[in-house]
Amino acid sequence: MSDRPHPILIGIAALVYLFLVVPLVIVVGAALSDTTYLTFPPRGLSLRWFENIFQISAFRRTIVTSLQIASLGTLFALMIGIPAAYALNRFRVELPRWIATLFVLPILVPEIVFGFALLKSLTVGAGVPIFAALLIGHTLLVLPYVVRVIGASLASFDFSIEEAAISLGSAPLKTFFTIVLPNVRAGVLAAFILAFITSLNDVSVSLFLTGPGISTLPIQILAHVEQFFDPTVASVSVLLMFLTVAVMAVVERTLGLTFLAK
Amino acid sequence: MTSRRFRFRNGAAGWALTAPATLAVVGLLLVPIGAVIAGTFMDPRGVFAPYLAYFNSGFRTTVLFRTLQIAALTTVVSLIFGFMTAYVVSRAPGRLKSLLIITAVFPLLTGVVVRAFAWLIILGRNGILNQALLALGVTDEPLEMLYTQGAVIVGMVYLFVPLMVLSLVGVLENIPRDVLQASSSLGASPFATFWQVLLPLAVPGLIVGAVLVFTGSFTAYATPQLLGGERQTVLATLLHQRAMVSFDWVGASTIAAIMTVITISVVLAMSHIARRINPMAA
Amino acid sequence: MVGRWRNPVAGMALVLTALSAAPALAQNKTLTISWWGFNGDKLEEIILKPFRAQCGCDLVFETGNNADRLNKIKIRGGGGVDVVYLTDSYSQIGIQEGLFRPVDRSKLPNLDGIHEVARAPQGGFGPAYTIGRVGIIYDTAKVAKPITSWNDLWRDDLKRRVSLPGITTTAGPMTVLVAASQAGVDPYKNEKAAFAALEKLKPNVVKNYNTGSELVNLFSTGEVSVAMAQDFTLAQIQAAVPTARWAELSEGDYATLNTVNIAKGAANPDLAHQFINFILDPKIQQTLAQRGVDAPVATAVQLTPEEASRWTYGAKMISSLKRIDYEKLNAAKSDWLDAWSEVFGR
Numbered sequence: 086m087s088d089r090p091h092p093i094l095i096g097i098a099a100l101v102y103l104f105l106v107v108p109l110v111i112v113v114g115a116a117l118s119d120t121t122y123l124t125f126p127p128r129g130l131s132l133r134w135f136e137n138i139f140q141i142s143a144f145r146r147t148i149v150t151s152l153q154i155a156s157l158g159t160l161f162a163l164m165i166g167i168p169a170a171y172a173l174n175r176f177r178v179e180l181p182r183w184i185a186t187l188f189v190l191p192i193l194v195p196e197i198v199f200g201f202a203l204l205k206s207l208t209v210g211a212g213v214p215i216f217a218a219l220l221i222g223h224t225l226l227v228l229p230y231v232v233r234v235i236g237a238s239l240a241s242f243d244f245s246i247e248e249a250a251i252s253l254g255s256a257p258l259k260t261f262f263t264i265v266l267p268n269v270r271a272g273v274l275a276a277f278i279l280a281f282i283t284s285l286n287d288v289s290v291s292l293f294l295t296g297p298g299i300s301t302l303p304i305q306i307l308a309h310v311e312q313f314f315d316p317t318v319a320s321v322s323v324l325l326m327f328l329t330v331a332v333m334a335v336v337e338r339t340l341g342l343t344f345l346a347k
Numbered sequence: 348m349t350s351r352r353f354r355f356r357n358g359a360a361g362w363a364l365t366a367p368a369t370l371a372v373v374g375l376l377l378v379p380i381g382a383v384i385a386g387t388f389m390d391p392r393g394v395f396a397p398y399l400a401y402f403n404s405g406f407r408t409t410v411l412f413r414t415l416q417i418a419a420l421t422t423v424v425s426l427i428f429g430f431m432t433a434y435v436v437s438r439a440p441g442r443l444k445s446l447l448i449i450t451a452v453f454p455l456l457t458g459v460v461v462r463a464f465a466w467l468i469i470l471g472r473n474g475i476l477n478q479a480l481l482a483l484g485v486t487d488e489p490l491e492m493l494y495t496q497g498a499v500i501v502g503m504v505y506l507f508v509p510l511m512v513l514s515l516v517g518v519l520e521n522i523p524r525d526v527l528q529a530s531s532s533l534g535a536s537p538f539a540t541f542w543q544v545l546l547p548l549a550v551p552g553l554i555v556g557a558v559l560v561f562t563g564s565f566t567a568y569a570t571p572q573l574l575g576g577e578r579q580t581v582l583a584t585l586l587h588q589r590a591m592v593s594f595d596w597v598g599a600s601t602i603a604a605i606m607t608v609i610t611i612s613v614v615l616a617m618s619h620i621a622r623r624i625n626p627m628a629a
Numbered sequence: 630m631v632g633r634w635r636n637p638v639a640g641m642a643l644v645l646t647a648l649s650a651a652p653a654l655a656q657n658k659t660l661t662i663s664w665w666g667f668n669g670d671k672l673e674e675i676i677l678k679p680f681r682a683q684c685g686c687d688l689v690f691e692t693g694n695n696a697d698r699l700n701k702i703k704i705r706g707g708g709g710v711d712v713v714y715l716t717d718s719y720s721q722i723g724i725q726e727g728l729f730r731p732v733d734r735s736k737l738p739n740l741d742g743i744h745e746v747a748r749a750p751q752g753g754f755g756p757a758y759t760i761g762r763v764g765i766i767y768d769t770a771k772v773a774k775p776i777t778s779w780n781d782l783w784r785d786d787l788k789r790r791v792s793l794p795g796i797t798t799t800a801g802p803m804t805v806l807v808a809a810s811q812a813g814v815d816p817y818k819n820e821k822a823a824f825a826a827l828e829k830l831k832p833n834v835v836k837n838y839n840t841g842s843e844l845v846n847l848f849s850t851g852e853v854s855v856a857m858a859q860d861f862t863l864a865q866i867q868a869a870v871p872t873a874r875w876a877e878l879s880e881g882d883y884a885t886l887n888t889v890n891i892a893k894g895a896a897n898p899d900l901a902h903q904f905i906n907f908i909l910d911p912k913i914q915q916t917l918a919q920r921g922v923d924a925p926v927a928t929a930v931q932l933t934p935e936e937a938s939r940w941t942y943g944a945k946m947i948s949s950l951k952r953i954d955y956e957k958l959n960a961a962k963s964d965w966l967d968a969w970s971e972v973f974g975r
Contacts, residue, residue: 098435108465122869176361202379240551272517308666314845577973591696
C-alpha cells in the first residue's frame with residue numbers, strides 16, 4: 086500500500102470538504118450583504134455588520150468574557166485532563182475500568198440540566214461567585230474532549246520509550262515533557278481546538294451560569310436575535326472563525342506544537 | 348532497583364495523576380446532578396412515578412426512539428465519512444494538512460441561527476438544491492427536503508464530521524506507515540490491510556469519535572428544532588419545554604436521567620466492542 | 630499645649646472626612662436589572678445615563694430570555710435582582726410562584742399618565758411599560774385574497790404557506806385561543822375541540838418558528854407567506870419582503886404587554902420604584918418611541934402618523950385589542966404543551 090491514499094478516497098474526502106465548505110460560503114456571503122436581513126447571494130457588499138458587532142457594547146464585553154472563559158477553561162481542563170489521560174493509558178491495568186467513563190460524564194448529561202444543577206449547588210448553595218461557577222462549568226464541559234482525544238493519541242504511544250529514558254536516568258517529569266508529549270502533539274492540538282471551540286460556542290451550560298454583570302457571547306447573540314434579525318449573527322460567526330485561527334496560531338507558536346514538523 | 352520504583356509507582360501514581368480530574372468530576376458534576384436527579388425519586392406519587400408517567404405516553408416513547416434513531420444514523424454516517432476524510436488528511440503534506448484541519452473546524456464555529464439560514468438556502472423550497480434539480484429536469488416541483496428527519500441528520504452530520512476528523516487525525520498519524528506497507532508486501536489485499544490492520548489500530552480514535560458524536564447528537568437541541576421543526580421533536584426538545592415553559596424541573600430531570608442512562612449504556616457498549624477489536628482502545 | 634490643640638483639629642478632620650464619605654457611601658448603591666439585553670446602547674443613552682445621574686447609583690444587568698431569567702430568579706428564591714422586565718405571560722408565572730413583591734403605587738406618580746390597561750394589568754404588581762400586539766403578517770404578492778379574519782388561516786389556498794409561533798414563544802399559546810374561537814368553543818373548557826381545530830390547520834403549516842429571526846428567514850427565502858406574529862417583527866420582515874402587510878382582522882389582534890416588576894428579594898426596593906417611575910415618564914416614553922425602541926403607554930406621547938405606524942399606539946387601537954387571562958392560560962399551559970406536541974410532533 087503506497088503512502089498516498091487511493092484516488093477514490095481522496096475524491097470522497099474532497100466531496101466531504103465541499104459539503105463542509107458550501108454553508109461556510111453562504112455564511113460569509115450573508116455577513117457581507119448590505120441588507121438588514123440575511124440573504125444569499127448578498128445584495129451589495131458591505132462591512133457594516135462587522136462594524137455593528139463592535140458598536141454594540143454588549144457584544145464587545147461578552148466577546149472578552151467568552152475568550153477569557155474559553156482560554157481559562159481549556160487551560161484548566163488540560164491541566165487536570167492530560168495527567169488523567171496519561172494515567173489511563175500508562176496505568177491501564179492498575180486503574181479500574183469505570184474511571185474512563187467518569188471523565189466522559191460531562192458530555193453524557195444534558196447540558197441544560199448540568200448548568201441548572203451547578204447554579205443550584207454552587208451559586209445558590211455555596212455562594213460561589215458567578216465568574217467562578219461559569220468557569221467551573223466550562224472546564225468540566227470540555228474535560229471529556231481533552232481526556233478522550235489525548236487519551237486516544239496516547240493509546241498508540243509506545244511507553245517503553247519512556248521507560249527506557251527513565252531507566253537511563255532522566256527525571257520522570259522531564260521525560261514526560263520531552264519524550265511523551267511531543268509524540269502526541271497532534272492529539273493535544275486537536276483536543277485544545279475542540280475544547281476551546283466547545284466553550285466559545287456553548288449556550289446550554291452558560292444559560293444558567295451567567296448572571297448580573299456577566300454574560301457570554303452566544304447568550305448575548307440569543308438575546309439579540311429575539312429582536313434584531315440582521316446579518317450581525319453571520320458576521321459574528323465569521324469573526325469567531327478569525328479569532329479561533331488567531332488563537333490556534335498563537336498556541337502553535339508558543340507551545341511549539343506544529344504540524345509542519347511532522 | 349528500577350523495577351521496584353516502577354512497582355511502587357504503578358498503583359499510587361495512577362491514582363495520584365487522575366485525582367484532580369476525578370475530584371472535579373465527582374464533586375462538581377456527580378454531586379450537583381445527583382442531587383437534582385435524586386429529586387425525581389421523591390415524588391409523593393411514588394418513587395418511580397415520574398418515570399412511569401413519562402413512558403405512559405405513546406408520543407413520548409416515539410420521541411425517545413426517534414432520538415435514538417437520529418443519533419445512531421448520524422454516528423454511522425459521520426464514522427464512515429469522517430474516517431475516510433481523516434485518513435486522507437493524516438497523509439497530507441505539512442502545510443496542506445494544517446489548512447485542512449483548520450477548515451474542518453470552521454463548521455463548528457457557525458452559530459446555530461446562521462447555520463439554519465444556510466441550510467434554508469441550500470435545502471429550502473427555493474433553495475440551491477431545488478433550483479438545480481428543477482433546472483436539470485429531475486423533478487417538476489420543488490422537493491420538500493427541510494423539516495424531515497433527513498434534514499436533521501444532514502445538519503448534525505455537518506457538525507459532527509469535523510469532530511470525527513479531529514478525533515481521528517492524531518491517532519491515524521501515529522500509525523506507522525511501514526506496518527501497512529509490510530502488510531501489503533506480505534500479500535494482503537488493500538481491503539484486508541484495511542480491515543485487519545488499519546481499522547483495529549484506528550479503533551481508539553474511532554471510539555472517541557463515536558462516543559462524542561453519539562452523545563452530541565443524542566442530546567442535541569437547537570439543530571433538530573431549526574431543521575426538523577416540531578415534526579422532528581427529540582428528547583432535548585421535550586426537556587427544554589419542561590424546564591423553560593412549564594418550569595417543571597422534576598419532569599425535566601426525569602428526561603435528563605433517562606437520557607443519561609441511555610448514553611452511558613451506549614458508551615459502555617461501544618467501549619466493550621472496541622476493546623474486543625483492539626485491547627488498547629478504551 | 631500642642632496636644633490640646635490636636636484633639637479639636639483631629640476631631641474636626643474626622644467629622645469632615647465622615648461628612649464627605651457619607652455621600653460616597655450612598656453613591657455605592659447598585660440597582661440590578663433583569664432584562665433581555667438587546668438595544669443596550671439606545672437604552673443606555675435614553676434611560677440609564679439620565680437615571681444614573683438622577684439617583685447617583687450604579688446599574689448592573691442580568692440579560693437573557695424570559696424563561697432563563699425567571700428560572701434563575703426562582704432558583705435564587707426571588708433574589709439576585711431588583712427590577713425584572715418580562716412579557717406578561719411570564720410575569721404572571723412569576724407572580725404565581727411568589728417571586729415578586731407588590732408595587733407601592735404611591736411611589737409611582739407617573740402611573741396616572743399611562744393608559745388604563747397598563748396601570749395594573751396583573752393586580753397589585755408591576756405596570757406595563759410598553760404594549761404590542763399579535764396578529765397576522767402575510768405577503769400580499771403571494772396571497773391573492775386578502776386576509777381579514779383569524780379563521781382565514783384555515784383557508785385552502787394557504788396550503789403549506791403558514792407558520793405559527795411555537796408553543797414556547799410569547800405568542801404560542803394564543804394559537805390555541807385562535808383555534809378555539811374557530812371551533813366556537815371555550816379553550817379552557819374544551820381544549821379537545823380546540824386542538825382538533827389545530828389538527829385541521831396542520832396541512833397549511835410549513836413549520837412553527839421559535840424566534841423572530843427564524844420567521845424573517847422563512848419569509849425572505851419564500852418558505853412561508855403567512856404567519857401569526859408580533860408587531861415588532863413587521864418592519865424587519867418588510868425590509869426583506871416589501872409586499873408583506875399586517876392583516877386587518879375583524880376579530881381584532883391580541884395584546885401583549887411587557888411588564889416591569891420588583892423581585893421579592895430585591896436589595897433596593899425604593900430605588901427599584903424610582904426606576905419604574907422613571908421609565909413611565911412621558912418624556913422618556915416619547916424618546917423611546919421615536920427612536921424605535923418601544924411602543925409608548927404614556928398617553929401624553931405624540932407621534933406623527935409615520936412614527937406611529939410601526940407601533941401599537943393610540944387609545945382607539947389599544948382599546949380594540951383582545952386581552953388574555955394569563956392566570957387561566959398559565960394553568961392550562963402544561964396540558965396544552967402535551968396536546969400541542971401530539972398534534973405537531975407527528
